[in-house]
Amino acid sequence: MRQVTRDREATSRRILEAAGDLFAAHGYDQVTMRMIAAEAGANVALVNRYFGTKAALFAEALATGSTIESVIAGDPAGLAGRLAHRLAVRLQSGATEPVTRMVDRAGTSPEIQAILRAHVEATVVKRIAAQLDGPHPEQRALLAATMILGTGSVRRLFGPGVIEAVDAEEVEARLRSMFEICLRP
Amino acid sequence: MRQVTRDREATSRRILEAAGDLFAAHGYDQVTMRMIAAEAGANVALVNRYFGTKAALFAEALATGSTIESVIAGDPAGLAGRLAHRLAVRLQSGATEPVTRMVDRAGTSPEIQAILRAHVEATVVKRIAAQLDGPHPEQRALLAATMILGTGSVRRLFGPGVIEAVDAEEVEARLRSMFEICLRP
DNA sequence: AGAGTTAGTAGACGCTTGTTTACTTGTCAA
DNA sequence: TTGACAAGTAAACAAGCGTCTACTAACTCT
16 A cells, blocks of 8 residues: 555666665665665565565665766876865765765675675776776776775774864875875886 | 583683684674684583673674784884785785774674774774874874775775785885875875 | 456565573582 | 582574565556
8 A cells, every 4th residue: 555656667766776775874784675675665575576685686776876987987197186086075075975885884795795896896996997007907906996995994984074174185185196106007 | 511621711712712713704794603602612602691792792802803003013114114014915815814804894783883993993093193293193094094994895805815916016015105195294 | 347467565484693591510619 | 528609501582584475456458
């Protein structure tokens, strides 16, 4: 009696959105199928019916959400600056993209680990590496990923606005220099 | 009939060690009290008897294990180099300290988050900040923590030896430059 | 208008979790 | 040697989990 109109597409979309929001907010392990169903205003059985399993739903939510691609794409010369700006903003604001938060809150379930690895590799490491000249581009892209994921962990532990109090521009400048060093040939 | 001698101290020490190893290897959520008891060769009820709750046991294991203190302590001038070396080694070897792995594998349980935050703040951020001159030492220490925690995430996702194949010394040199930038006044 | 397809629901299944209770057994002082 | 205290054990508890099955009700098409 919850649904007034019966619309499979709309319902499964609401489920996917709810899953993305909740996984990003609380992490894979802390989110239950019942929470997702409730948030989407749908029945638990439908979630399994449409997405099969919890891990599959996570994978789909991960793939659906917006990624960091837009920041990486563009002029290779400004890549370090763009990444630094993005991270500085993320460290301060409470409003970060669900996808990046999903990565650093995903927990340690083995079946999720593989999904995450593939996602980070495809959307972050490989895309950054593609912009780099010189030997071992993936190695340097991995160092950049280290910083990106590190800000995620720091934010998770210390909350948003942890660096806000002090000079934000100086932090961004420092981050830019660090990215330049780890990205340059 | 498991125990030949009855020794409370020895048993609780074995439990604590087993908990530390397992938490570090698989993360808080993936480790069950029964796994810990089995690994320690003890009974499940004893774990609760001696440590109260799972979260309390985690906190105690976190506090017991060796920390990164030894790397931070020492000549402030060589701090960047020591941290870079430690991280480079961590990225390559399979043998990392339990405690640092515990931090990056700890998952997202709310009650664990506070414990972790306090631990990282006390043993990493404050200790690094204490070595720094100039304004906002904690801000720079936090950036260093970002890199430290980032290597943890990268290692979790991509496994040990991810950067091993290529030039390890170059990676360490790059990390050192990055640390120097984020730590300098 | 009626039959058939399908979205949606209620409820239970089996399993695992952290924790507790009631009991047994080894150890040591008197 | 015996009695008491503490270490250790087995089993169950209640709650929560992901998943599945059987059922109801709405929409569509002829």
